[in-house]
Amino acid sequence: MGVIGDHDGMADVDVAIVGGGLNGVFIARDAAGRGLRVALFEQGDLGGGAAMAAPHLMHGDFIALERGHARRVRAALSERDIALRAAPHLVRPMQFVLPIHAEERPPAMLRAGLFFYDRLAGESALPRPEILDLTVDQAGHPLKRSLGLALAWSDCLVDETRLVALNAVDAAARGASILTGARCVWAERSEVWKLTILNRGRRETVTARTLVNASGAWTRQVTETVLHLPAVQASFAKISLIVVRRMFDHDNVYVLQNNDRRMIYAIPFHRDFTLIGLSERGFEGDPATAAPGADDLAYLCTAASRYFRERIAPADVVHAAAGCIAEDPHNGFIKMSRRRGEAPLLTVIGGATTGARRRAERALAKLSHFFTGLPPWTAGALLPGGDFPCDAFDGQVDHARRRWDFLGADHARRLVAAYGTRIGSILGAAKSMDDLGPRFGHDLTGAEVRYLMKEEFSRFADDILWRRSKLGLTMPWQDREALAAFMAAA
């Protein structure tokens, strides 16, 4: 197969990965950076699985403390800070605001929890927690008047689909073959794995010394029907989120205690919108069919309407997404299967966004029996475009606007948030918007589309509209059609 690197006489690659979601791309990047020959196969688009409905949180998960997960919270806080340094364009520090009231958890318990959370964060550069008076603080303006106090602390947000794309870009830069539209349909296990891949309609064979099954909610299906092994014991849930018109003007993330003890997040989303998530219910069917239902919309609207003065109803929802995740009490499941004389199989399922880098490191540690002398490296490494200090985002936007003085403020912010210092690869020597080719919607240009096709594995309009960006929220249908035609002709 031409796209895969040199043949070592035994197998085409050292590590083959099935699945281009969060887990697959983090493992691909880590393995490629250790000098291993890597091929990743994704049946659709990168980040097209669970990442579509991931709640955008890159956090320590304050509320996990009540389940006694202090070590896990400490590890997540440390990973959050690593991610912030690695991708200051993508990972955004925000103030998280949790209104406290007598109907849910006791206020004294929440205060004690926050104190402990702050201690676990250690030397983090983010601002310290505080108690807000919602009757005077701007965070209280959109909320019901009856709410008095709130806990406030710093955590981060990230767009998981872009995080997936950037890890894939970095993996490819380090030599990995990243194949989208490439479905693994059959695998035979002997000394090496022999995989049959339906690669954009062509049937191809790839051999690999080790195989990583990172197919998320498809893991059972892949294990049984592709690998011909007994199904993995794991249960899956459907998560759903909704997007409504902007409900507040500031940059706070609301953490809302629902009356079923779950937390609902209301997050500022792409300037004009608010994201509300998540609903979660058990799911048994084909993950590709998971879609937000009327019950999910009603659940999220009701939960948010308990807190906001402005009631929201399902009719206000402008976008909704669903995905399937592993119901996972231990932050990810990594299982190694070894048999005498047969190539190993590593199965990686689930886990929060924040722990993905460390999970990949743990996965590589399991493979270290086969590839010795390859130390971990990702904790201090930057993601593409992330080579600026984590408190310098606004400075990067100002710099971009000076260098390309035709950029509007919102356009510059969007580009810097998505591409960081790589913005120059899109804008080049342009002197005006006209130099950037046709325009789709408000500010997506032909130059950006070409970049996303060449550098970020985008093939179809939806890859760009919903995964490399969220411009699908605002783009009129005529422009979507023009974008699809432009991409087909490119």
Ligand SMILES: Cc1cc2nc3c(=O)[nH]c(=O)nc-3n(C[C@H](O)[C@H](O)[C@H](O)COP(=O)(O)OP(=O)(O)OC[C@H]3O[C@@H](n4cnc5c(N)ncnc54)[C@H](O)[C@@H]3O)c2cc1C
């Ligand atoms: C705070 C927080 C908590 C979270 N908690 C959890 C949690 O507890 N559990 C959890 O699971 N997630 C959780 N998530 C979601 C998490 O971020 C990931 O999205 C999730 O772990 C799924 O990643 P994945 O790579 O395993 O699966 P996916 O993103 O679904 O990727 C799997 C990919 O495999 C591809 N694929 C399937 N079959 C094939 C095949 N035959 N050939 C080629 N490709 C194939 C699919 O198309 C898909 O793109 C959480 C997120 C956050 C922010």
